[in-house]
Amino acid sequence: MLEKQEIIILDGALGTELENRGYDVSGKLWSAQYLLDQPQIIQDVHECYVRAGSDIVTTSSYQASIPAFIEAGLTPEKGYDLLKETVFLAQKAIKNIWQALSAEEQKQRPYPLVAGSVGPYAAYLADGSEYTGDYQLSEEEFQEFHRPRIQALLEAGCDLLAIETIPNGAEAAAILRFLAEEFPQAEAYLSFVAQSENAISDGTKIEELGNLAQESLQVLAVGFNCTAPHLIAPLLDGLGQVCNKPFLTYPNSGETYNGLTKTWHDDPEQERSLLENSKLWQKQRVQLFGGCCRTRPEDIAQLAKGLKD
Numbered sequence: 001m002l003e004k005q006e007i008i009i010l011d012g013a014l015g016t017e018l019e020n021r022g023y024d025v026s027g028k029l030w031s032a033q034y035l036l037d038q039p040q041i042i043q044d045v046h047e048c049y050v051r052a053g054s055d056i057v058t059t060s061s062y063q064a065s066i067p068a069f070i071e072a073g074l075t076p077e078k079g080y081d082l083l084k085e086t087v088f089l090a091q092k093a094i095k096n097i098w099q100a101l102s103a104e105e106q107k108q109r110p111y112p113l114v115a116g117s118v119g120p121y122a123a124y125l126a127d128g129s130e131y132t133g134d135y136q137l138s139e140e141e142f143q144e145f146h147r148p149r150i151q152a153l154l155e156a157g158c159d160l161l162a163i164e165t166i167p168n169g170a171e172a173a174a175i176l177r178f179l180a181e182e183f184p185q186a187e188a189y190l191s192f193v194a195q196s197e198n199a200i201s202d203g204t205k206i207e208e209l210g211n212l213a214q215e216s217l218q219v220l221a222v223g224f225n226c227t228a229p230h231l232i233a234p235l236l237d238g239l240g241q242v243c244n245k246p247f248l249t250y251p252n253s254g255e256t257y258n259g260l261t262k263t264w265h266d267d268p269e270q271e272r273s274l275l276e277n278s279k280l281w282q283k284q285r286v287q288l289f290g291g292c293c294r295t296r297p298e299d300i301a302q303l304a305k306g307l308k309d
Helices: 015-020 030-037 039-052 066-071 076-100 103-107 121-125 139-155 169-182 206-215 229-240 274-282 297-308
Strands: 056-058 113-118 160-166 188-192 219-225 247-250 255-258 263-266 286-289
Touching (some): 015 030, 015 039, 030 039, 039 056, 039 297, 056 076, 056 160, 066 076, 066 139, 076 113, 113 139, 139 160, 139 169, 160 219, 169 188, 188 247, 206 219, 206 229, 219 229, 219 286, 229 247, 274 286
Parallel strands (some): 056 113, 113 160, 160 188, 188 219
16 A cells, blocks of 8 residues: 555544544543444544545554453453454455445545554553653563554454554554564554654654664554644654655644543644644655544545645
8 A cells, every 4th residue: 555555544533423422432442442332433533534644544552452351351352353343344344335335435545444453552641651661561561562452453353553642662563573484474553642753642752663664674654643743844844864664643632631630631732633634744744644533524635635636
């Protein structure tokens, strides 16, 4: 897809979209809690994004993990099955919308791919540290946490992994190292979260992470998500100093999130729309565009139309 298309459209938010539709996502499982008893509502959101023009649909496994499911009262085996179910829901959503397209509409776009979402360890903690990166585990502990989820997603048939919202440099290195050792056939994109113009949230410099992505044969694209839009251009500049792979951007709507109070606030530095920003980032070698928290299917439809047309 990267070779055939100049522009690839990702999807938008899942958890905040469910919240916008009246569903409670305040628990530790976030949107993944609906895998337990209402999986159709997750599939419905996936279908909205495919209809809007997404070329890649991200699974609902961002906040899902075996430890989180065990804390919710499930067995490890049931948790593993639910992780696989996140892939099946995305696949069914794509198939449903694709079959409803005319032959002419199908010719105008690629068959969408499923990206298995691999969120950071901090998403399991649900304490706001995914925005600060302020947590420390050994390399082995990071790998033990991520291994079963990655294995389940790949086993279920996701096309690639979305290693996303990573705020911690040691965690990124640990994931890529064991991907190479244990899942050498897997491919992924790698996306970081940052609070400044030259480092990700835990202070790891962008150049160090760019080298990490450049050296990995499995990383197809690298960039930033869940990050304030005004920070992304300088971050891409830093990445471009050491990495020549395709870039990706899927920022928040422009609002900022307070992890302690769990509230959203307007960002006074945000003046442009997602589409306007994306057109600027396109000049910085960005090839994959989407949205993160508080972005909606309408935003993705505008991206698809505005960038592809």
